[in-house]
Amino acid sequence: MKQKFLIDKEFITLGQFLKEVDEIPSGGMAKWYLQEHVVLVDGEVENRRGRKLRAGTMVELPDGGIFFMDQMPEKSIINQDDLDETV
Template structure:
């Protein structure tokens, strides 16, 4: 799936919520602790990590290309 940024960046937790990987912001911390999430091929577990255009996030079998 593709995600179009409206600002310079989006936090990882906000991206996961916006793409319906998690249903609420409260679930993000639990999700990151229990499901592997990869940012550009490297494991990432910080919900506040800034995601920029060109980044690729993979989580729970979903690939998100940020534009």
Template structure:
């Protein structure tokens, strides 16, 4: 697992996937979410606009990234 710092209190899941380099583009994010490949705090998530807060853990393809403060 690696930490990904954000500058605000929260970030949308689609933006976080790109920031953490877990996907290359917004279109890729939409696809992996639609396919049910993304988990947030252990639960499958399909909403690209889901708000993440510091401490949330996002998993995709065996990689985990944690939202951390900047």
């Protein structure tokens, strides 16, 4: 099943990602998980928990889950001067 995974920073590590999607209960299990399971990043086997996942990266998990990294939209910044003009 293909899913979009939103990141709010420049990148998230593979270990953090595995924890966020509940593949592992804690970040400390990432190294073991990657040694025991085949995880594909952009179609290539990846075993580094520190691998940086950026917007546009695809991750495939052993259970068939496919995730596409996407950048979370930036929050609108409201200028205080604009607020003062509307009052």
